[in-house]
Structure formats: structure tokens, C-alpha cells
Amino acid sequence: MADNDIFMSSRWFSPYITSSEMEAKMKGEEYAGKDGVFGVRVSKSNPSDFVLSVWRNGAMTNIKILNHGDYYDPSIGEKFASLSDLVSYFYKNPNELKEKNGDWIHLKFPLNFDEPTEERWFHGSISSAQAEKLLQDSKIDGSFLVRRSASKMGSYVISALVKQDVFHIMVHCTDSKYHLQGGEKFVSLEALIEHYKKWSMVDNSGVVVSLKTALNSTRVNLSSFKKRKDALESTGVGEKKKDGFTEEFEYLQQQEMRQTKDRKQGQRPENKAKNRYKNILPYDDSRVRLQIGKEEDGSDYINANWIRLPDNPNEYIATQGTLSTTAKDFWQMAWETKAIVIFMVTKEVERGKNKCYRYWPTNLDTPDTHGNVTVKLDSETQDDTFIIRRMTINHVKQPKEKRQMLHYQYIAWPDHGVPKDPGPCIQGIKDIGRELDIHESRHKYRPPIIVHCSAGIGRTGTVIVLDCLINLIDKYGICVDVDVQRSISQIREKRSGMVQTAAQYKFIYDALLRYMEYYRAREKAAAENYESEYGNISSLAH
Structure with missing residues (x-):
């Protein structure tokens, strides 16, 4: 359907998985070593680069993706603004990626790694422009969402509306701990967000950013669909509270x-x-x-x-x-x-x-x-x-x-x-x-x-x-x-x-x-x- 990109969630990416763990997951019960199973991980030899791994012919093929800062290069002549764009392109154009010997490498079945959170304020890999439109359309001062960083995979961004302007604050993930640059470290994104809902943040420009109202995502990966449905059902508490289904429908x-x-x-x-x-x-x-x-x-x-x-x-x-x-x-x-x-x-x-x-x-x-x-x-x-x-x-x-x-x-x-x-x-x-x-x-x-x-x-x-x-x-x-x-x-x-x-x-x-x-x-x-x-x-x- 329109505006749908199956790679919006970027669940095929895992920053910390090793090559052997990736291979074991591809051969495991869920994927059973099907040709075309693929995932992306951080390169161990150069942490600023990435590796696209594809299971084919009974073994894992690895393709190095160079990160030049403003674009991603799989060394085939094409350049991409983001990893999502790169993976989506080769998925939708199966005869574009091949080995030096001429054999085609087809991406068919994305691996499904866990998201960092199942909270509804997490919007996956939407762009900064998409985040800004959502927040400005809401017209609620202090509304916010969290998304993956397109420029730094493995990091996240808090986007918040302050007096009709949208501010983007980077959330870093180091050793499985989440933090703002130089700030306190938290064991989860949920914990970080709860902290900054109580204590305002200050943007690089000096603007005070308060997180007041979560702008919930309605997009969900099917692997998390049951959890999302349960969350919508349990949103309402007490006789007068509306459940999440009613909230989403009333927005429509x-x-x-x-x-x-x-x-x-x-x-x-x-x-x-x-x-x-x-x-x-x-x-x-x-x-x-x-x-x-x-x-x-x-x-x-x-x-x-x-x-x-x-x-x-x-x-x-x-x-x-x-x-x-x-x-x-x-x-x-x-x-x-x-x-x-x-x-x-x-x-x-x-x-x-x-x-x-x-x-x-x-x-x-x-x-x-x-x-x-x-x-x-x-x-x-x-x-x-x-x-x-x-x-x-x-x-x-x-x-x-x-x-x-x-x-x-x-x-x-x-x-x-x-x-x-x-x-x-x-x-x-x-x-x-x-x-x-x-x-x-x-x-x-x-x-x-x-x-x-x-x-x-x-x-x-x-x-x-x-x-x-x-x-x-x-x-x-x-x-x-x-x-x-x-x-x-x-x-x-x-x-x-x-x-x-x-x-x-x-x-x-x-x-x-x-x-x-x-x-x-x-x-x-x-x-x-x-x-x-x-x-x-x-x-x-x-």
C-alpha cells in the first residue's frame, strides 16, 4: 500500500550480533537455512562500516558496506543515503547485486531482530522529515516520538515539538546503555524516556525541550503485532478511559x-x-x-x-x-x-x-x-x-x-x-x-x-x-x-x-x-x- 516500506522498522539490523551468531540464527528453526535469508550487522574490523550477510547455497555470504559519512557504498557503483534505502533497493531489484564471479545475490527473507522497545512512542526508521510532519500535524506542544537514527545506525533520536518547532536530540547506545551525549546512562530506552519526562532536556541551541505527550505510532511490525494489540487493549483504565483502539479510531x-x-x-x-x-x-x-x-x-x-x-x-x-x-x-x-x-x-x-x-x-x-x-x-x-x-x-x-x-x-x-x-x-x-x-x-x-x-x-x-x-x-x-x-x-x-x-x-x-x-x-x-x-x-x- 502507499507509503509502505517493509524495511521501515529496520528489524533486519543488529548492531552487536557477531558473524557466528548471525550464521546460527540463519540456520536455526525459524529460518531453516533458506536461500535469501539476510541481515545487517556492524563490521568488527571497522565499527563505522557494516556487513550485509546473506544465506545462499548452504553458506553465509558477506558483503562489506562502507560508510562514507554522508552515504553508504556496497562497492558496486551505487550510493545510498541510508542502510534502509540500500537494503530496500536490493530487495526490490533482485538482479542488481552479484558476486565478482557473476553469481546473483538475492535478498528474500529479512531476519527479524528485536526492537529496542515495544513502546508505542517508538516509530522505527522514519525520517526526520516524516517525524517533523507527524509532530507538526499533532499541534501539541511537548509532543514527542523516538526513532532510529538514519545517520548513525545503532543510535536513536528523540524528536519533540516545542512552540511549533521540532527539535531532534540524539540518543547514543554504548555497551547496551542508552544516554544523551555526556549524560546519565540507562539500561533501556524506556528508562531514559521516563527520566527525561520528569527532567527537561536542553538542545544544543539552548532551547529547553520537555517531553509531555507521547505521539504514538500506529505502524507495527507483524512480529510484534500481538504485543501491540495487547497494549491497545490495556490502554484504558477505569470506566471513562478509552482503550487504544478507540483512541486510534477517534483520530481517524x-x-x-x-x-x-x-x-x-x-x-x-x-x-x-x-x-x-x-x-x-x-x-x-x-x-x-x-x-x-x-x-x-x-x-x-x-x-x-x-x-x-x-x-x-x-x-x-x-x-x-x-x-x-x-x-x-x-x-x-x-x-x-x-x-x-x-x-x-x-x-x-x-x-x-x-x-x-x-x-x-x-x-x-x-x-x-x-x-x-x-x-x-x-x-x-x-x-x-x-x-x-x-x-x-x-x-x-x-x-x-x-x-x-x-x-x-x-x-x-x-x-x-x-x-x-x-x-x-x-x-x-x-x-x-x-x-x-x-x-x-x-x-x-x-x-x-x-x-x-x-x-x-x-x-x-x-x-x-x-x-x-x-x-x-x-x-x-x-x-x-x-x-x-x-x-x-x-x-x-x-x-x-x-x-x-x-x-x-x-x-x-x-x-x-x-x-x-x-x-x-x-x-x-x-x-x-x-x-x-x-x-x-x-x-x-x-
Whole structure:
């Protein structure tokens, strides 16, 4: 997803590990000597330089990285501003790093060393510019965060906002003790921060820097995901205190209130009746336009938005549950976009209220016609969580062309709250992904996924964010950093209100934790050469 760099955390770097310890870790149970496992350590012969170690062909290959002060040089002609940039470049460009004899050196699986702290004020390897933006956006005098130093690996930086200016103070680590230059030494970063929250620091320019309010990171490496989830759950103390999930979600709500994108098309008189809810309208810049219609008279309008994100194989159409008067527009959209999958996250009626018009046939022998599109029900199966329908659609203007449509209706989402078990929801997401994989391999294009609930924002947004983050894990593995809050913010830039409640926000965390268990089980199964089926997601014991 946008702004995501899987190497942001720099967990592949360990300043004090020895060559023999690195080798033992690569050969150990977790990594099992897989070709492409890599890590970075400080050079013992010259502590200002570094060594990139890669396991390949049953042995560890070491590449010296020279530190010239203002750039890092792996002696292949390229220069990099930081170690993170260097590692990220060779990971993403596999045919750029090779030995003198011409053999390629591929970086595939980053080692995962422990972070110096699991505190939420630690932001990994964000840049000074990123830190400044975060702090200035917070507008809270005395807010602070801690990050890795880009200029001195193995050291850290406290960035703090003082009267709208950001100051950066280096934290050195010597013999596993943390200290400011010439200051008292502490056994941990936590201890150092607690000390300077009580006693202010003085910047080199003489400015007094006080640490008052921690600016917590929402980005977390998956290896620490369980600890982060536990920390968010335990944040609230007492009846009136909010847990971390609520805090992070409320920040999103505040951010949404500052959104000023136009929604003029949905407000036009000729389009108002096409909206299920008068205040839930699509952004104009990302709305789906019906090719058959015209903007001048509103005939191109449907309450739906495109969701397209970088570094994600799927694109989505997020839309409202159909009305009886918009079913023809819905099927016209499905035809024009060449969609083959619909993920419906609601029942037609919940608690006596109509949530979605039934836009599909109920009888195998009787097709329905909606505008120019005829829909035929070919099969229907049901269990406790899903009704799965296979349908055939064709268009009156293209009578010879017929398309197969898969309709997944998730019926286990409760009227209020979220499902207790995220497994079936993940199962549906994975099954739909497989359908798209098959279609792409056969037809050489990947159609969008149409996702809707009733309003097309709450459950719809939850499913889309989950799919995006699951795709990220599938691509990069457990080494990846994820940011649930940022991911929601990104899709909210395409359609407002996506992920509607703090409970849905927490559900994403629960679902990702469940998927990590499945992912690890699948990886173990692959290592032991036996099949691991998708059904394991739902059947994992809890």
C-alpha cells in the first residue's frame, strides 16, 4: 500500500550480533537455512562500516558496506543515503547485486531482530522529515516520538515539538546503555524516556525541550503485532478511559472532519433518490461513472467509488446496497467494469429494516432482467456463514457474450457489533482472491471486486482494508510492517467513512492476528512438504 516500506522498522539490523551468531540464527528453526535469508550487522574490523550477510547455497555470504559519512557504498557503483534505502533497493531489484564471479545475490527473507522497545512512542526508521510532519500535524506542544537514527545506525533520536518547532536530540547506545551525549546512562530506552519526562532536556541551541505527550505510532511490525494489540487493549483504565483502539479510531474521525472533497454529483436533484442514505455520497473524483450514461442529466451516476491502492493486486468498487430503482445501474456497472465477483456483507433485512434490495434471481429457472442486463442463477449453496451463488449475466446489446459471476453473501455479520470469529470472513476473502487468480491466469487481466453492505462504508471498508493487508502479508511475509490506521485513511481518501466504528477497527486487528496464525501454519506445512488448505483459517483452534 502507499507509503509502505517493509524495511521501515529496520528489524533486519543488529548492531552487536557477531558473524557466528548471525550464521546460527540463519540456520536455526525459524529460518531453516533458506536461500535469501539476510541481515545487517556492524563490521568488527571497522565499527563505522557494516556487513550485509546473506544465506545462499548452504553458506553465509558477506558483503562489506562502507560508510562514507554522508552515504553508504556496497562497492558496486551505487550510493545510498541510508542502510534502509540500500537494503530496500536490493530487495526490490533482485538482479542488481552479484558476486565478482557473476553469481546473483538475492535478498528474500529479512531476519527479524528485536526492537529496542515495544513502546508505542517508538516509530522505527522514519525520517526526520516524516517525524517533523507527524509532530507538526499533532499541534501539541511537548509532543514527542523516538526513532532510529538514519545517520548513525545503532543510535536513536528523540524528536519533540516545542512552540511549533521540532527539535531532534540524539540518543547514543554504548555497551547496551542508552544516554544523551555526556549524560546519565540507562539500561533501556524506556528508562531514559521516563527520566527525561520528569527532567527537561536542553538542545544544543539552548532551547529547553520537555517531553509531555507521547505521539504514538500506529505502524507495527507483524512480529510484534500481538504485543501491540495487547497494549491497545490495556490502554484504558477505569470506566471513562478509552482503550487504544478507540483512541486510534477517534483520530481517524477527526482527520475525516477535515476532509473537503467534493460530493456534488450525489447532491444533484436528479441523483438524490439514487442514494440509500442522503448523507453518504461518493466523492466526485473517485466515483464510478456509468459509461452508458451522461453527466449532464445524471444518468452516469451510481453511489459507488473506485478504490485503487499502490502495491496491492486488487482494485475495488465500494458501493451501497442496491435500491429497487438502482438495481439496473448496479448490473450495468458490473457489466461495464467486467467484474466477476461480488462480496455482499449484509443480509437483505436486519432487525426489520431493509438493508439491500434483492438484485439477483431466487429461482434457478427464472432469470431476472435489470435494465439492459439479464441475470440467471446457476447454483446456490449455503452454510452458517455464507450463501454462495454462481450466476450468468449477459447484456442486451451484446447477446452473444455471457459472463460468469460469483456472489459471496456473508450472512454471519451480526446486526450490531462484529463477528466473534474473524476466520470465515478471512476465508471468504481468500476464496475470492483465488477466483481472481484463476481468472487472471486465463484471461490476462484482473477484474475489480465489487464490495457492498448497506451504506457501503462500514463493513465494506473493513473487508477492503483486510484484503489489502492480507495481500501485503502474502507478498512480504511476517517481516512486513502494517499500519491499520494509515490503511483506513488511504481508502477514506477514495470514499468517506470507510470502517465506521471502533469495533470494526479492532476487528481488523483480531482478523490479522488470526491470519498470522494461519500464515505461520501454512509456512510450516510447506517446509515439512505437506498440503495446507485454505480451510485451516476457520478451523484453527482458539
